[in-house]
Amino acid sequence: MALPNFSQIKVLVVGDVMLDRYWSGATARVSPEAPVPVVNINDAEDRPGGAANVAINLSSLGAKVTLLGMTGNDANADALEKRLLGYGIDCHFSRCDGFDTITKLRVMSRNQQLLRMDFERSFADVDKASLESQFAAALADHDLVILSDYAKGALSNPARLIELAKAENKPVVVDPKGTDFKKYHGATLITPNMAEFTAVMGDVNSEQHLVELANMLCSDLALDALLVTRSEQGMTLFTPDETEFHLPAKAKEVFDVTGAGDTVISTLAACIAAGESLQQSCVMANLAASIVVGKLGTSTVTTTELAVAAGQHNHPDGGVMTEEQLALAVSAAKQRGEKVVMTNGCFDILHAGHVSYLDAAAKLGDRLIVAVNTDASVQALKGPGRPVNPVQRRMAVLAGLSAVDWVVPFSEETPQRLIAGILPDVLVKGGDYKVEEIAGGMEVLENGGVVKVLHFEEGVSTTGIIETIVKQQSYGKS
Structure with a gap:
């Protein structure tokens, strides 16, 4: 600008x-x-x-x-x-x-x-x-x-x-x-x-x-x-x-x-x-x-x-939103003929694998939504000690990425309800999932949308980073 x-x-x-x-x-x-x-x-x-x-x-x-x-x-x-x-x-x-x-x-x-x-x-x-x-x-x-x-x-x-x-x-x-x-x-x-x-x-x-x-x-x-x-x-x-x-x-x-x-x-x-x-x-x-x-x-x-x-700021109207605000933003984007892409995850410690994955997801459309697990949701999925970073900080970091337009939190185990309400044109998930296993995938497909699986970068994960930090701390004490 x-x-x-x-x-x-x-x-x-x-x-x-x-x-x-x-x-x-x-x-x-x-x-x-x-x-x-x-x-x-x-x-x-x-x-x-x-x-x-x-x-x-x-x-x-x-x-x-x-x-x-x-x-x-x-x-x-x-x-x-x-x-x-x-x-x-x-x-x-x-x-x-x-x-x-x-x-x-x-x-x-x-x-x-x-x-x-x-x-x-x-x-x-x-x-x-x-x-x-x-x-x-x-x-x-x-x-x-x-x-x-x-x-x-x-x-x-x-x-x-x-x-x-x-x-x-x-x-x-x-x-x-x-x-x-x-x-x-x-x-x-x-x-x-x-x-x-x-x-x-x-x-x-x-x-x-x-x-x-x-x-x-x-x-x-x-x-x-x-x-x-x-x-x-x-x-x-x-x-x-x-x-x-x-x-x-x-x-x-x-x-x-x-x-x-x-x-x-x-x-x-x-x-x-x-x-x-x-x-x-x-x-x-x-x-x-x-x-x-x-x-x-x-x-x-x-x-x-x-x-x-x-x-x-490449996307001046982007950032962290409530679900209601996101619904209005997506509706306006679709009226302008923009293709909306959506993905989700914990994104506890943002790393190079996350960034390359989000860059790839963003290239599939005009707008990228990232739905982020709340702290309670992360703990239920990952166990005690997680998340390392609270949801507001995780969302703030994601919102600062050039690939990301909108960031929204969700509190359930999966974002199926949120995805079914937004109905993006393209739903993306990283990993080795099958399309039928992806939360919200059936709703997107029934609406005429597309569901894609993208592979994460090998050798990089939040869990691996945490384990490395713990090992290094233990080595320093010995």
Whole structure:
């Protein structure tokens, strides 16, 4: 995947700006005044937060950014603006006398947060004439608008901003907040997380139910698209009259999800402004999220990091899925005329034999599914001490292989039920099996599919690797 050229785009960000302040120091004793630790502060750091963090994410990608927001007329507003100017961001704050700049002060020790103090008063009732005037004046010089709503009052009337943007044919991407999304009616796209989505639309019972509710919301709000971010389940794009587009999470390790939503909306919006399709823009946003959650604290993603990540993924919509998500992905693939191949196994310690087998299986079609035994299923098959690697790690490694598109777990002794539900075009099994012995084979054949047996590479097996390790350890002790 090629990275878009972000250097020529201009994005207008409007929303709730805030200052994230960190005081850090050592903790060695408990206060004699109360049962609380005493922190000897030796370091202080200010970071722009909220809509300001969205602006920084855009700037880190190389975009030109204008930021509008509301602050107090105080030193914290000065500190926030100074930090943003350092990123080359054009700031226009509506400063309000009698209000504090929204500030979140965190007291830290040994990388642990001991206390958070919030200094804020809602700007909801403040006259927005100045903000709206600045917005209207800036529109013509920008390619796209982001509304970053943290429910602090700067966006108490987003409908007016959306109306002004639409009059100028500017796309509006919204990171929403609250339980009433009607105020975002007419936006191009909104990006709620799953908790925000269910707070508005009610509990989701299944993937199909999610699709129905998402389409309903798109219709009710006259949206061009809806992107629901789903934490460890990735994200799903919904567009009217089109099949949903699901992207499994790409992160291999998660250290901190702080600011991940800001990274998603900034990368998504930057790609749209650069002329990318909605699906391609979501692919890039998903990759950016996988990078930023691997960092501690509120962080950004650089174009270099994004380019490296994009180059590593041949199948951007691939990864670890639930059975329901897989069924939807397979249905969409078949509608596109793609041949789906499926295999299964424990894949406890991935080795060269596995890799060559999966490469051969992938060549039999356009998409390769690997069904993986859960830990309990492996133990039932292989006995005590197995698996060596838990199922989440086994699936993550498999999902990283270029030959593999989708990885799904199954808990039964065989994947017959799963295969019968998916009905791949080609079912593959490794070893010396006969076709009639392969779980799910009869169902695939009856559906007009093909069942093939591929031979594993000689002399390589997980059991053999484990035995070699045990022998070497025993030899070292003798």
